[in-house]
Amino acid sequence: xxxxxxxxxxxxxxxxWVPPFLGYAVHLDTFLMTGIVVGFLIVILFLLMRxxxxxxxxxxxxxxxxxxxxxxxxVRENLPVYVSWVTPLALTLFIFILLGNWLGExxxxxSPTADINTTVSLGLISFTLLLYFSLKHKGLGYFSEFLFxxxxxxxxxxxxxxxxxxxxAKPASLSLRLFGNMxxxxxxxLLIAYMIPWYLNWAVGVVWLxxxxxxxxxxxFVFTILTVVYIAIGxxxxx
Amino acid sequence: xxxxLTVFGQWITFFxxxxxxxxxxxxxxxxxxxxxxxxxxxxxxxxxxxxxxxAEAKAFYEAQQVKAKTEAQEIIQKAQxxxxxxxxxxxxxAKEESNRIIQKAREDVQLEWEKARMELKREMADIIFIATGxxxxxxxxxxxxxxxxxxxxxxxxxxxx
Numbered sequence: 041x042x043x044x045x046x047x048x049x050x051x052x053x054x055x056x057w058v059p060p061f062l063g064y065a066v067h068l069d070t071f072l073m074t075g076i077v078v079g080f081l082i083v084i085l086f087l088l089m090r091x092x093x094x095x096x097x098x099x100x101x102x103x104x105x106x107x108x109x110x111x112x113x114x115v116r117e118n119l120p121v122y123v124s125w126v127t128p129l130a131l132t133l134f135i136f137i138l139l140g141n142w143l144g145e146x147x148x149x150x151s152p153t154a155d156i157n158t159t160v161s162l163g164l165i166s167f168t169l170l171l172y173f174s175l176k177h178k179g180l181g182y183f184s185e186f187l188f189x190x191x192x193x194x195x196x197x198x199x200x201x202x203x204x205x206x207x208x209a210k211p212a213s214l215s216l217r218l219f220g221n222m223x224x225x226x227x228x229x230l231l232i233a234y235m236i237p238w239y240l241n242w243a244v245g246v247v248w249l250x251x252x253x254x255x256x257x258x259x260x261f262v263f264t265i266l267t268v269v270y271i272a273i274g275x276x277x278x279x
Numbered sequence: 280x281x282x283x284l285t286v287f288g289q290w291i292t293f294f295x296x297x298x299x300x301x302x303x304x305x306x307x308x309x310x311x312x313x314x315x316x317x318x319x320x321x322x323x324x325x326x327x328x329x330x331x332x333x334a335e336a337k338a339f340y341e342a343q344q345v346k347a348k349t350e351a352q353e354i355i356q357k358a359q360x361x362x363x364x365x366x367x368x369x370x371x372x373a374k375e376e377s378n379r380i381i382q383k384a385r386e387d388v389q390l391e392w393e394k395a396r397m398e399l400k401r402e403m404a405d406i407i408f409i410a411t412g413x414x415x416x417x418x419x420x421x422x423x424x425x426x427x428x429x430x431x432x433x434x435x436x437x438x439x440x
């Protein structure tokens with residue numbers, strides 16, 4: 041904990057640790073929560089592998105098949121050129137963000153996605169994919185977009201400025217949208233706890249919990265589909 | 280709320296998760312779903328083949344049915360013709376047989392008639408001998424007068440006989 045803060049602000053602080061010689065802190069609580077998500081997924085995968093069969097699916101396998109098929113369709117419908125490894129990547133993004141979002145709804149836990157470091161790291165992955173596919177499909181033409189679009193060769197500085205902002209805005213908006221929604225949800229839960237009388241606390245809390253579960257699902261979907269759309273933009277030849 | 284090394288830590292976590300989910304979720308589930316799709320397609324193909332075979336069998340059965348009906352009709356017609364011919368043959372034979380029986384009966388009747396007439400003549404001759412003898416009061420020589428009596432009897436016509 042840094043500083044002496046009280047009330048809501050106290051609960052929003054991260055547990056930090058500064059590794060020797062590196063000079064930058066890491067958020068231990070975020071790592072712990074992320075570890076819980078990974079551990080939960082390992083358990084799920086273990087259970088799945090034990091009962092996996094190619095007959096009529098039931099229970100967990102049925103649910104996971106629906107999720108995989110949903111992401112597969114999402115990728116196939118949006119990419120002009122289907123790339124097989126994008127599907128597991130989008131699936132990982134979706135599941136990681138969804139479980140990260142929902143983890144914060146359990147008392148005593150917090151969402152790893154309510155930490156801007158998590159959302160920025162995911163946003164940078166999305167941005168890296170955009171750059172990779174843009175360079176792969178457009179080659180040097182991708183850089184010419186920075187210089188000659190949208191106002192032609194006489195406005196190169198303006199074009200460059202606008203294009204850089206446009207490109208940077210993509211991962212920034214992805215990261216900040218997810219972070220903002222999850223962090224705000226966490227803040228609202230704390231405000232409910234502090235401001236609403238104790239005998240009404242549970243009722244408001246339950247309503248907010250239901251709403252925030254929905255928001256968590258929507259945000260995971262939005263992040264995933266926008267990443268796929270950015271890859272699709274990268275694959276398009278024409279500007 | 281500042282950016283720090285957690286970003287790199289989360290990258291590592293994400294790629295670890297990407298590896299795990301690809302190897303133990305996406306790949307096995309995709310394989311299982313592909314197998315199931317192949318099985319379902321196989322089942323659909325088999326059903327389609329069975330439907331096709333059924334249609335072929337039905338067409339063959341219907342053709343056979345038509346052929347059998349035609350053949351049965353031909354057999355019935357032939358049998359009817361044969362029955363007609365046999366009937367005519369039997370009727371002709373029966374007529375011939377009945378004519379032959381009637382002819383024989385007539386001949387028998389004629390023969391019996393002749394026999395009866397001869398018997399009658401003999402009886403008449405005897406009566407005439409006896410009556411004549413009684414009238415004449417003497418015995419008539421049968422052998423001597425037989426020719427005479429016979430001639431009389433031969434010339435007697437009773438009711439046109």
